[in-house]
Amino acid sequence: YPSSPHPSSHPSSLKWTLDYPPFFAWFEYVLSHIAKYFDQEMLNIHNLNYCSSRTLLFQRFSVIFMDILFVYAVHECCKCIDGKKAGKELTEKPKFILSVLLLWNFGLLIVDHIHFQYNGFLFGLMLLSIARLFQKRHMEGAFLFAVLLHFKHIYLYVAPAYGVYLLRSYCFTANKPDGSIRWNSFSFVRVISLGLVVFLVSALSLGPFLALNQLPQVFSRLFPFKRGLCHAYWAPNFWALYNALDKVLSVIGLKLKLLDPNKIPKASMTSGLVQQFQHTVLPSVTPLATLICTLIAILPSVCCLWFKPQGPRGFLRCLILCALSSFMFGWHVHEKAILLAILPMSLLSVGKAGDASVFLILATTGHYSLFPLLFTAPELPIKILLMLLFTIYSISSLKTLFR
Numbered sequence: 001y002p003s004s005p006h007p008s009s010h011p012s013s014l015k016w017t018l019d020y021p022p023f024f025a026w027f028e029y030v031l032s033h034i035a036k037y038f039d040q041e042m043l044n045i046h047n048l049n050y051c052s053s054r055t056l057l058f059q060r061f062s063v064i065f066m067d068i069l070f071v072y073a074v075h076e077c078c079k080c081i082d083g084k085k086a087g088k089e090l091t092e093k094p095k096f097i098l099s100v101l102l103l104w105n106f107g108l109l110i111v112d113h114i115h116f117q118y119n120g121f122l123f124g125l126m127l128l129s130i131a132r133l134f135q136k137r138h139m140e141g142a143f144l145f146a147v148l149l150h151f152k153h154i155y156l157y158v159a160p161a162y163g164v165y166l167l168r169s170y171c172f173t174a175n176k177p178d179g180s181i182r183w184n185s186f187s188f189v190r191v192i193s194l195g196l197v198v199f200l201v202s203a204l205s206l207g208p209f210l211a212l213n214q215l216p217q218v219f220s221r222l223f224p225f226k227r228g229l230c231h232a233y234w235a236p237n238f239w240a241l242y243n244a245l246d247k248v249l250s251v252i253g254l255k256l257k258l259l260d261p262n263k264i265p266k267a268s269m270t271s272g273l274v275q276q277f278q279h280t281v282l283p284s285v286t287p288l289a290t291l292i293c294t295l296i297a298i299l300p301s302v303c304c305l306w307f308k309p310q311g312p313r314g315f316l317r318c319l320i321l322c323a324l325s326s327f328m329f330g331w332h333v334h335e336k337a338i339l340l341a342i343l344p345m346s347l348l349s350v351g352k353a354g355d356a357s358v359f360l361i362l363a364t365t366g367h368y369s370l371f372p373l374l375f376t377a378p379e380l381p382i383k384i385l386l387m388l389l390f391t392i393y394s395i396s397s398l399k400t401l402f403r
Helices: 022-035 053-079 094-103 106-113 119-134 138-149 153-171 188-211 215-222 238-255 287-307 311-329 335-349 353-368 379-401
Strands: none
Touching: 022 053, 022 188, 053 094, 053 106, 053 119, 094 335, 094 379, 106 119, 106 335, 106 353, 106 379, 119 138, 119 153, 119 311, 119 335, 138 153, 138 188, 153 188, 153 287, 153 311, 153 335, 188 215, 238 311, 287 311, 311 335, 335 353, 353 379
8 A cells, every 4th residue: 555645646657546535545544554454465556456355355344344334324314304104113114214215225235335335434424414414413514524525525516505504504593584584693603613614624634735735636636527528337417318419410410421430539428537528519518517507407406595494404405406416417427426316315205205206216217327337247136136125115115104
């Protein structure tokens, strides 16, 4: 393992680099000191495609161990659920149903325990921060989310919901009778406290690299815009349709001899590595264009959260809409980013029948889009069976809850 925990110390010639924020690099660095007792060879950064039984054992053990935080976060979220609809049987209670929907989520199961990643404890941080906001422990919620951002910056997708909610419902301490802002209730102490929390976490994460003048390198790894519009496996979003339409138009153009074959770009539009491409017929999309589309998409939900606050549940709805908007219009979106919407939606699904219906549609389509992550023949029956079990339970349990 490298002497410095951040990927800025890694040779740039490596095919795969750690493109996560510094806290996750420190986390990997700590894991490496445990991993050496399993298999020293897995720590050689030049040893690409290395695999051994001890390496697999370490990966499985470490993922399962870190999921303890996710289990605790689910426990805290269940405390925030209204139990008025609780049935006589334990299996019919909203808290039990929610715990199953979260702990046995099909998408998280295959991403962490088959695809080998550490999303479980990261989603645990997110759910725990949501639970703290429900419990009116706003400073703890803000701290946990700030830490989460420096573990994995994909959670920037939902940062607008956090920022607007904390400013509107925590920094402003009172509303007028009609629900509008009482401007004289603004608390400078609370704003300074929130700012201090974010600043200290950011300073701890990025401060060493700022001192070493390596901050530009860090941000170039965190935001690799040269990787292209779409990920290796297309997330089922707007840009996938855009790419498909461009491909269809290019084929038609070639058939009708309206396009010159020699002028058609050769680069693949689905590469997960460093590669860019140009659209053939439609205008090529830039990172700025995706940012503008994303901001326009999240604007209605953010405005609603500001002008018509509905407490923590209103925040949670805004968070889900921010996640979906970023998934639909973001740059180089990973297919597993749909879990940022599915997992929080689980909390709403046990509250109202309408939310349960939305959850079932979102979970079924979103989980199906994760199928390409498991692409070998032996994994086919596994992923089909697991998804069927989760989908059948979700439908039957929520139908029983709202019958």
